[in-house]
Amino acid sequence: MCGIFGYTGPDEAAPLLLTGLERLAYRGYDSAGIALQAPSGALAVRKAAGRIGNLAALMEREPAAGTCGVGHTRWATHGAPSDANAHPHTDAAGRVVAVHNGIVENQTELRARLVDAGYAFTSATDTEVIPNLVAWHLDQGASFPEAVRLAARELHGAHAIVCMHEGTPGVLVALRIGHAGGALVGHGAGASLVASDLTALMPFTRSVTFLEPGQMAVVTPNGCAVSTLEGEPVEAAPRTVEAGEQAAAKGGYKHFMLKEIFEQPESATSALRGRLAFDPPGVSLGELPFGPEVLRAVDRAVLLGMGTSLNAALLGARYIEALARIPAGAENAAEFRYRDPVVGPSTLVVAVTQSGETADTLEALALARRAGARTIAITNTANSQATRMAEGTLLMHAGQEVGVASSKTFVTSVETMLLLAGAIGAARGALDEMGIAELMETAARLPALVGEALALNEQAYPHLVARFLHARRFLFLGRGLLEPIAREGALKLKEISYVHAEGMAAAEMKHGPIALVDADTPTVAFVLRDGLHAKMLANLAAVRARGGPVLAIATQGDTEAAEAADEVLWVPPCPPLLAPLVAVVPAQLLAYHLADALGNDVDQPQNLAKSVTVE
Numbered sequence: 024m025c026g027i028f029g030y031t032g033p034d035e036a037a038p039l040l041l042t043g044l045e046r047l048a049y050r051g052y053d054s055a056g057i058a059l060q061a062p063s064g065a066l067a068v069r070k071a072a073g074r075i076g077n078l079a080a081l082m083e084r085e086p087a088a089g090t091c092g093v094g095h096t097r098w099a100t101h102g103a104p105s106d107a108n109a110h111p112h113t114d115a116a117g118r119v120v121a122v123h124n125g126i127v128e129n130q131t132e133l134r135a136r137l138v139d140a141g142y143a144f145t146s147a148t149d150t151e152v153i154p155n156l157v158a159w160h161l162d163q164g165a166s167f168p169e170a171v172r173l174a175a176r177e178l179h180g181a182h183a184i185v186c187m188h189e190g191t192p193g194v195l196v197a198l199r200i201g202h203a204g205g206a207l208v209g210h211g212a213g214a215s216l217v218a219s220d221l222t223a224l225m226p227f228t229r230s231v232t233f234l235e236p237g238q239m240a241v242v243t244p245n246g247c248a249v250s251t252l253e254g255e256p257v258e259a260a261p262r263t264v265e266a267g268e269q270a271a272a273k274g275g276y277k278h279f280m281l282k283e284i285f286e287q288p289e290s291a292t293s294a295l296r297g298r299l300a301f302d303p304p305g306v307s308l309g310e311l312p313f314g315p316e317v318l319r320a321v322d323r324a325v326l327l328g329m330g331t332s333l334n335a336a337l338l339g340a341r342y343i344e345a346l347a348r349i350p351a352g353a354e355n356a357a358e359f360r361y362r363d364p365v366v367g368p369s370t371l372v373v374a375v376t377q378s379g380e381t382a383d384t385l386e387a388l389a390l391a392r393r394a395g396a397r398t399i400a401i402t403n404t405a406n407s408q409a410t411r412m413a414e415g416t417l418l419m420h421a422g423q424e425v426g427v428a429s430s431k432t433f434v435t436s437v438e439t440m441l442l443l444a445g446a447i448g449a450a451r452g453a454l455d456e457m458g459i460a461e462l463m464e465t466a467a468r469l470p471a472l473v474g475e476a477l478a479l480n481e482q483a484y485p486h487l488v489a490r491f492l493h494a495r496r497f498l499f500l501g502r503g504l505l506e507p508i509a510r511e512g513a514l515k516l517k518e519i520s521y522v523h524a525e526g527m528a529a530a531e532m533k534h535g536p537i538a539l540v541d542a543d544t545p546t547v548a549f550v551l552r553d554g555l556h557a558k559m560l561a562n563l564a565a566v567r568a569r570g571g572p573v574l575a576i577a578t579q580g581d582t583e584a585a586e587a588a589d590e591v592l593w594v595p596p597c598p599p600l601l602a603p604l605v606a607v608v609p610a611q612l613l614a615y616h617l618a619d620a621l622g623n624d625v626d627q628p629q630n631l632a633k634s635v636t637v638e
C-alpha cells in the first residue's frame with residue numbers, strides 16, 4: 024500500500040510526480056503529497072488529505088517548482104488521513120524529506136529517543152521518525168546517503184523509503200527493507216525516476232533497476248549506485264522490461280470495475296492461450312522452469328493468498344484434490360507465515376496474488392522457499408516481486424485490472440489453477456488421456472460460458488437494486504465448489520457497497536448464522552444444478568421459513584430453484600468444474616449495481632488499496 028514516485032532530471036518535476044501518483048492511486052488514496060527541490064537545494068512540500076485531485080488543486084493555489092522531487096499517495100496505517108499525516112514528512116528543521124511505505128514497528132522507542140535529543144514531531148505518523156532519524160545521523164557528521172543507510176538499519180519492520188536532503192540537491196536515496204512494496208529506479212535520458220512499481224514507470228521508461236530487500240540506491244539524473252544496507256556495493260544492471268501499456272481507459276463503461284467484469288470472457292481466453300493441447304491432449308505450462316517430473320514428485324499442495332486471492336486459492340485446492348488426487352489446502356498467507364508450517368521438498372506451495380506485491384503472501388512464499396518447497400506464483404503482474412521470488416510463475420493474463428475490487432483476476436487465477444491441477448493430475452497419472460481430453464474441452468468452454476452469464480439477467484438488476492438497496496446485511500450460501508463463491512460474493516459486496524455480508528458453507532447456517540435471518544436480511548444462495556442441488560433447496564427452505572428473502576443464483580430453466588426463492592439470477596448450464604467461474608459473474612454484477620446505486624466510488628472504495636504491501 025502507499026505509492027511512491029520520484030524524479031530527478033532537467034524538467035519541472037511537479038507535473039511528472041502528479042502523473043506518476045495518478046498511476047499509483049490504486050495503492051492508496053487517503054491523502055497525497057509531493058516535495059520539490061530547486062537546484063539550489065531549497066525544499067517545498069505540498070500535501071492534502073483525500074484524493075490526488077485535492078493535491079493538484081492545492082498546487083494550483085500554491086504553486087511550487089523544482090527539478091527533483093518525491094511524491095506519495097497514502098493508505099493510512101498510523102494516524103488519520105489528514106493533511107498533517109500526509110507524506111512527505113520532514114524532520115523538525117525541514118532539511119530532510121521522506122516518503123514511506125511500511126510500518127516502523129519500533130517507532131515509539133525511536134520517537135522517544137529523538138524527542139529527548141531535541142527533535143520535534145508534528146504528525147501522528149510512524150513515518151515522521153524517518154526524516155528525523157536521518158537528520159540525527161547528519162548531525163553526527165554522516166553524508167546524506169550514509170545517514171539514510173544508518174537510519175534504515177535502525178528501523179524494524181518492512182519498508183520502502185525515498186529521501187531527499189536540502190544540502191544534497193538532485194539526489195534521491197531509495198531503499199527497501201523486507202517486502203513492503205517495491206522500489207524501482209527507472210532510467211531515462213539525463214533523468215531518473217523512482218517508483219513503487221512498474222505501473223508508474225511505464226509511460227516514462229522501460230529501462231529499470233529493481234532494488235531487492237536490503238538494498239539502497241543513490242539516484243541522480245545520470246543513473247544510480249546500488250549497495251546493500253551494510254554498505255557493500257552491488258552490481259545491479261538495469262533490465263529492459265516488456266510490460267504492455269496499460270489499457271487504462273474506461274471504454275464507455277461508467278467504472279473500470281464494470282469494464283473489467285465485462286472483459287472476463289476475453290481475459291479467460293488469454294489465460295488459456297497456448298496452454299491447451301488437444302492432439303495429444305494435455306496442459307502445456309511451458310512457462311514453468313521445471314517439467315512434469317517435479318509435479319509428479321509432489322505429494323501435497325498448499326495454496327496461499329489473501330482476500331479474493333484466498334477465495335481463488337480455496338478453489339485451486341479443491342481442483343488439485345479432485346484432479347491430481349493429492350491432499351491440497353488453501354490458507355490465509357498471513358496465518359501461514361506466523362506458524363511453523365510443515366512443508367518440505369515434496370510440498371508444492373502456490374502463492375496466488377494478482378498484484379504480486381502483497382506483503383503477507385510474499386513473506387509466506389519466502390518461508391516456503393526457505394523450507395525447500397517447490398513454489399509457483401500465480402499473478403497478473405509480470406516482473407512483480409512474486410515472480411522474482413517463486414521458482415516458477417504462471418501469469419493470469421487478465422490484462423490490467425484498475426478497479427480495486429478484483430473481478431477478472433479472480434476468474435483468471437482460478438482458471439490458471441484449474442490448468443495447473445490438470446497438469447499435476449496428468450503428471451501423476453491421476454488423469455488418463457480421456458480425463459485430460461475432457462478437461463481441455465471443459466476449459467475451452469469457459470470464455471463463452473462467462474460471456475453467456477454476462478448477457479443474462481440484464482433486466483433483473485434494476486429490480487433487485489430497488490428491492491435490496493436498503494438492506495444492511497446479506498448472507499451468501501454455497502456448497503462444494505460454490506462455497507468459495509459465497510465467500511467471494513460477500514467480499515465483493517462488502518468492499519464496494521460497504522454493506523455487511525457473510526459468505527459461508529450453506530450447511531453452516533443452522534449452527535449459528537441462521538439467527539441473523541429476518542425480513543431485512545437477504546440470503547443470496549448459489550443453487551446450481553449439481554450433486555448438492557437438493558441440499559441447497561433444503562437450506563433455502565429453512566431461510567424462507569424464518570421470513571428471510573432469498574435470491575437464488577440458479578441454472579437457467581431450474582423451476583425448482585425459482586420456486587424455492589423470491590428472486591432469481593440465472594446462469595447458463597455448465598460443467599461442474601466451471602460452475603464457480605460462471606456463478607461468480609452475477610454475484611459481481613449484483614455487488615456492482617448495488618454499490619453504484621448507493622453512490623459509492625466503485626473503483627476506489629473507502630479504506631482499501633489495490634496492492635496491500637503492509638502486513
Ligand code: M6R
Pocket residue numbers: 328329330331332333375376377378379380381384427428429430518631632633634635
Ligand atoms: O494482489 P493480491 O491478489 O495479493 O491481493 C490480495 C487482496 O488484497 C485482494 O484480493 C483484495 O481482497 C481485493 N480488494 C479483492 O477485491
